Amino acid sequence: MALAKRIIPCLDVDAGRVVKGVRFVDIRDAGDPVEVAKRYDREGADEITFLDITASSDNRDTMVHVVEQVAAQVFIPLTVGGGIRKVGDIRTMLNAGADKVAINTAAVFEPEFVRRASDKTGSQCIVVAIDAKRVRSGDEVPRWEIFTHGGRKPTGLDAVEWARRMETLGAGEILLTSMDRDGVKTGFDLELTRAVSEAVNIPVIASGGVGTLEHLVEGVTQGKADAVLAASIFHFAEYTIREAKQYMARRGVTVRIPPGEPGAQ
C-alpha cells in the first residue's frame, strides 16, 4: 500500500453554475455545483477543484456560498481558485470549508503574496496555479512560459524556474496547466509535466489535455505527476471517475479504490 495518485475533477464555476471552457472560449453548462460535486464524490473523486471564472467581482459571494454548500455535504478535500488576491480572500474560502486555494495571476503580479499567504495559513492550503505555453519546440531544448488572462498575456517567466520559486516562497502544491493542450484532448504536455514535477519537492497536479483514460496514466507514469486533473471527460460522462480509477489500477498505478470494490489493489 502506498500514497495513491489522485484524480481531481475540475469544475469551472460562473456565477454559481458549473461550466467548462474549451480553450477558454466555447462554454457549455454542465449543472449545479453541489449536485455535480456529490456525484463525483460518489464516483470516488479524490478531491474537487472549483475554478471561479466569474468575471464580475459582484459575484464573489456567490462562490463563497457554493463552497459552503458543497463543504457541508461532500467530505473530501476541496480546492478553490479564481480571483484569490488577498489573504482575506483565502481566509474567507477556508472558513467556507475549502481546504486549499489556488493562486494564479496574483502570484505573477506579486510573488511575495505567496509567502504571506503561506505564512498566514500554512503551505498545505496554498496551491500555485501555473498556466504554461511551449515557446520553443523542434530540436531545441523545450521551454515553457507563464501566461495570464486565460492564456492571452505572456509574462516572460520560465515555467520551471517559476515553479521552483513558488516552492521556495511557500507553495504547498503546483497546479500545472498546459495552455497548448487545454481543451484539445490530445493528452497532457508530458515533457512540461515531468520537467516541473522533477524540479520541485511539492506535489504537482497535471492539467490540460485529457481526452482518454490512457492520458491519465501517462500523466503519472511519464509526467511524474502526483495527481491528474480533468474536466470535460468527466462532466459529459464520457468516463466515470470509477472507470478511470479501475483503468489506472489495471495499468499498475496506485489509486484509491475502497477495499471490496472492483479493482481494489
Added chain:
Amino acid sequence: MHRLAIIDYGIGNLYSVIKAVEHVAGPADRVRVTSNPEEIATSDKVVFPGQGAALDCMRALHALDLFDAVREAARQKPFLGICMGMQVLMQDSEENEGTGCLALYDGRVKYFGNHISAGAGEGRYKIPHMGWNSIRQEQDHPLWAGIPQSSYFYFVHSYFVQCAQPDLVAGTTDYGIPFASVIARDNVFAMQCHPEKSADPGLRLLSNFMHWDG
C-alpha cells in the same frame, strides 16, 4: 443524547470538522464548538482537531488556558484527536526546533525529511505526505467497526508520531517508512489523517465515535 465538544483553540478552520460531525450526529445530539474549559469539562465527549505548527498549537492551548482541560478530557471521556490533535498528545515534537507537548503518551513527533529520502526523483518522497493513503488496522477497536481493513484516509502532514508504546498503535500507514497513523488507549483514539475529509470511511469513524462510550 450526546453533548459533544469540538475544541476550538483558534489555529485553523473547523468548518469541515463541524459539518462532518453534524452530518453523523443524531437529532438529539448537541454539538458545541468551544474554547471554554468548563464547557469541555461538562461535555460527554470531545473532538480535538488541529492543524498548523506544533508550537502555535501549544501556545494557543496555554494562552486559552486549555492545557489542563484537554489533558483532563483525554483522561476521562471519549476523546478523538485529529492531525495535530494527535501529535500534541505525545511528549514532544521536532517541529519549531523542538516543542514540548501534552506528554500523555510516550513517544515523539518526527520530521519525515529526516527519515525518508525527500525530493522528486525515483524512490523519493515529497513532503508533506499529502493525499489518500491506507491505514492498516493493528488492533480491534469499536471505532473501526464497519470500516474495511486497509481503507484509504486523507492525510496532510510533514511530521509523524513515533510511538514508544507499541500497544498504543491502532493503525499504521506506509510513506517511505511505516508510521503510527492511529493510536488508541482506553477512552482516547487519535489519528493523523482527517476523517472529516475521508469520505465514507471517515464519516463511519466519526459516527462510531458518536456512539462510543470510551
